[in-house]
Amino acid sequence: MSEARGSCFEAGSNLLRLEKVLALVNDRFDAVTGEERVPLAVSLGRVLAADLRAVADLPGFDNSAMDGYALRHADLPGPLPLAGQVAAGHRPPLVPPGHAVRILTGAMLPAGLDSVAIQEEVHLLPDGRVDLPPDLPLGANCRRAGQDVALGALLLPAGRTLRPADIALAAAQGWDSLPVRRPLRVALFSTGDELREPGEPAAPPAIHDSNRYLLRALLARQGCAVTDLGILADDATLIRRVLAQAAENHDLVLTSGGMSVGDADHVRPAVEALGALSFWKLAIKPGKPLALGRIGGAVFCGLPGNPSAVLVTFLLVARPLIQRLSGARVENPPRFAVRVGFAHVKKAGRREFLPVRLGQGADGSSIAQPLTGMFTGMVQADGLLELAEEREHLAAGDLAPLLPLT
Numbered sequence: 001m002s003e004a005r006g007s008c009f010e011a012g013s014n015l016l017r018l019e020k021v022l023a024l025v026n027d028r029f030d031a032v033t034g035e036e037r038v039p040l041a042v043s044l045g046r047v048l049a050a051d052l053r054a055v056a057d058l059p060g061f062d063n064s065a066m067d068g069y070a071l072r073h074a075d076l077p078g079p080l081p082l083a084g085q086v087a088a089g090h091r092p093p094l095v096p097p098g099h100a101v102r103i104l105t106g107a108m109l110p111a112g113l114d115s116v117a118i119q120e121e122v123h124l125l126p127d128g129r130v131d132l133p134p135d136l137p138l139g140a141n142c143r144r145a146g147q148d149v150a151l152g153a154l155l156l157p158a159g160r161t162l163r164p165a166d167i168a169l170a171a172a173q174g175w176d177s178l179p180v181r182r183p184l185r186v187a188l189f190s191t192g193d194e195l196r197e198p199g200e201p202a203a204p205p206a207i208h209d210s211n212r213y214l215l216r217a218l219l220a221r222q223g224c225a226v227t228d229l230g231i232l233a234d235d236a237t238l239i240r241r242v243l244a245q246a247a248e249n250h251d252l253v254l255t256s257g258g259m260s261v262g263d264a265d266h267v268r269p270a271v272e273a274l275g276a277l278s279f280w281k282l283a284i285k286p287g288k289p290l291a292l293g294r295i296g297g298a299v300f301c302g303l304p305g306n307p308s309a310v311l312v313t314f315l316l317v318a319r320p321l322i323q324r325l326s327g328a329r330v331e332n333p334p335r336f337a338v339r340v341g342f343a344h345v346k347k348a349g350r351r352e353f354l355p356v357r358l359g360q361g362a363d364g365s366s367i368a369q370p371l372t373g374m375f376t377g378m379v380q381a382d383g384l385l386e387l388a389e390e391r392e393h394l395a396a397g398d399l400a401p402l403l404p405l406t
Contacts, residue, residue, distance in 0.1 A: 015283035017389065018316060018351055021290075022330070024280075025320050029299065031327035032251045033182040040170055043162050045223045046180035047328040052156040055173055057146035062109040063088075066141045068118040069130055070109055071100040077134035079125055086110065100130055109142060116141035149173075159329040161223070181327040186219055187246035187298075188212060189229035191239060191258040191267055197231065210375070211256040211310050215303075218314050219254070222322050240270040247274070247295035251325055254318070257305025271300050283389060285352045287313035299325065307374055312353050312384065315403070335386060335401035341367040344387070344394040351389050353403070355381035368402065381405055 016024075035049040064070060071080060075098055083099040086092040088106035095101050095110045103109070103116060115136055123131040149155065155173070156166055162178070170178060195209040196202040209231055219226050229246065232239050246253050258267045268291070271277040277293030277300065286309035291302030301321065303313050320330045338358065346352050355377040356368040368385055371377040383402040387394060394400065 015281050015288075015349065017283050021280060021282060021317055022320055025317070025324055026330060029321060029324045031181070032299075032325050033184055033327055035179055036182055037177050037179050039177050040167060040175060043170075043178045043180060044164065044167060046162050046178070046183075047223070047326050048156055048158055048160045048162060049179040049181050049327065051154055051158050052170065052173075052175075052178070054149045054151055054153045054155055057151050058149035058172055059143050059145055059147065061145050063143050064103045064105060064107050064109060064116045064141060065143050066116060066118045067104050068116045068141060069100045069122050069132065070095075070103040070113040070116050071132065072097065072113055073115045073136070073138045075100075076132060076136060078132040079129040080132065081129050100132070114142065115139055157329070159327060161328050183223055183225040184252060184322060184326045185227070185250045186224045186252045186254055186322075187227045187229055187250040188215055188219065188254050189232055189242065189246075190255065191232045191234060191265075193234045195231045210307055211303075211305070214307060214310055215254060215256065215314065218311075218319075219322075222319065222326070224252075224322065224326075234266060236266040236270065239266045240273065243267075243270050243295055243300075244274055247298040247300075250298050252322070253295060253298050253300045254303070255301075256303040256310050258302075267302065271295060271302075275300070282313070282317070283350045284312065284316065285346075285350050287316070288350075290317060308355070308378055311378055315384075315405075333403055335403055337399045338366050338368045338385075338402045340385065340394060340398055340400055341369050341396055342394075343396055344370070346387055346392055346394075348392050349389055352387040353384040354387065356383060356385045356402070358382045358402075368400070 038046065080098060080100040083095045083101050084093040085102035086107045087104045090107070092108050092110035093101065095113060101110055101113070115138055117132050117136050118141060121133045125131055155169060160166065190209050190212045194206050196206050198208050198213070202208050212228070216226055216228060227250065229242060232242055243253065255267060258265050268277065271293050275293055275295040277291060280290045280292060282288055282290055286306055287304050289304055290313060293300040301318055303310050303318060315333070323330045339361065341359070344354065355371045357371055357380055358366045359369055361367045371380050383404040386401045386403055
């Protein structure tokens with residue numbers, strides 16, 4: 001199970017910059033998931049548990065990169081008589097000196113042949129010989145054994161979240177199964193007498209529970225095994241019992257909102273009674289409050305209650321935490337510079353993330369335009385414009401980094 005180093009989870013009372021938060025996550029949490037071996041066909045999105053090294057050269061033999069004619073470079077300029085044909089998947093013939101052979105893409109080069117002239121540059125003469133380009137470079141259009149991957153080379157490091165191309169590489173090496181980390185077990189719940197499930201009536205002052213569905217979708221993208229505990233009523237005894245039970249067989253307990261000191265907010269005292277809890281005040285907007293703690297062997301994470309803040313804090317903090325607990329490499333999402341089409345003023349001291357949609361300027365470049373609306377801003381956004389702590393003014397035409405949401 002994860003071990004919190006130092007004194008509980010405390011990080012001080014000052015606003016924490018994002019880099020400090022990520023450093024704390026990296027320092028205070030370790031992988032909690034065990035290992036298993038799964039068939040290659042179902043390994044997409046899983047976290048690799050061990051380094052994969054090449055067990056064979058790729059390509060495994062010298063072969064032709066094009067349809068054409070294979071020859072010994074020393075036999076140029078020709079013309080040369082043909083000594084047969086070789087196709088992919090077939091053993092090549094022996095080719096006498098002073099001869100060429102018709103060869104197809106991917107076919108194994110006959111012994112001693114070292115160059116391939118593509119068929120568009122070769123003329124077949126009436127006597128059956130081939131007229132070859134005299135300036136053909138040595139080794140032209142040939143793929144050498146081990147040119148792409150050499151035997152013993154590191155192919156995929158432990159902690160990598162497997163992508164489609166990774167699966168293809170593993171298949172090319174002949175593996176039919178891979179060692180991966182067990183999926184992180186996450187218990188997810190919402191609290192509040194005002195919440196209703198989608199599909200149920202939600203007459204005012206009731207509202208439908210959206211955060212839990214947002215988080216469940218985000219967790220699915222991370223490959224987590226999610227137990228949805230549903231909506232818990234504002235009942236202190238019930239919440240404490242459910243939290244204690246969830247911590248027994250989950251690695252992470254996740255919720256949003258309900259962490260204030262109000263009379264009806266029972267999550268905070270329940271976590272404090274069962275384990276440890278601390279609040280990190282993040283220097284980001286939206287998403288200032290973040291609760292982290294532990295209940296028994298499980299990590300507890302409480303995100304803000306505002307849906308846009310849930311999305312931002314999950315992407316920036318909860319996702320790296322999940323990657324760390326899952327044994328995955330913690331990846332810093334890429335940012336791309338875009339030109340903005342609006343002006344904006346902010347206070348210094350907090351990093352701000354603005355939902356924007358990308359349009360096209362007169363010169364064809366991407367222009368970021370602002371979005372408003374708690375839900376529609378998330379839905380319509382191509383990404384989040386990131387404004388650094390020190391930045392106070394943004395003018396139309398300025399460049400700013402964009403964190404993509406896709």
